[in-house]
Amino acid sequence: MNEAAATIEVLLVEDSSADARLTQEVLKGGNIRNHLTIVTDGVEALSYLRREGRYCDALRPDLVLLDLNLPKMDGREVLKRIRTDPALWSIPVVVLTTSGAEGDVAGAFAERADSYLQKPVDLHAFMRIVEGLVA
Numbered sequence: 001m002n003e004a005a006a007t008i009e010v011l012l013v014e015d016s017s018a019d020a021r022l023t024q025e026v027l028k029g030g031n032i033r034n035h036l037t038i039v040t041d042g043v044e045a046l047s048y049l050r051r052e053g054r055y056c057d058a059l060r061p062d063l064v065l066l067d068l069n070l071p072k073m074d075g076r077e078v079l080k081r082i083r084t085d086p087a088l089w090s091i092p093v094v095v096l097t098t099s100g101a102e103g104d105v106a107g108a109f110a111e112r113a114d115s116y117l118q119k120p121v122d123l124h125a126f127m128r129i130v131e132g133l134v135a
Contacts, residue, residue, distance in 0.1 A: 013078065014096075024038070066096065097117075
């Protein structure tokens with residue numbers, strides 16, 4: 001983990017501002033110290049992870065929360081690129097998405113996602129899922 005005070009660096013790749021805000025609030029109220037960075041598309045996620053451009057000073061995340069349905073480059077391609085990049089492949093990636101399609105689940109695990117969580121429609125259920133990620 002980064003930082004001496006056991007702060008978990010989390011990169012959230014999410015294009016929905018409502019889901020990003022909710023995830024941020026849940027993580028803020030959790031028992032584990034964390035620093036959350038939010039990017040809104042797949043291209044930006046890879047720039048962050050590779051420390052390119054404005055992200056040249058970015059900290060390496062301890063966890064990536066990745067939505068599948070993203071603009072510019074979808075989460076499936078982001079996951080594939082993370083897992084084929086020797087500098088990034090060891091970062092845990094949890095797919096956190098609305099899709100429960102069998103093909104999406106199987107595809108994510110085929111690309112070596114560490115976990116796959118479907119975002120529930122119910123607010124409280126969504127909060128429980130996010131809280132469980134860093135518990």
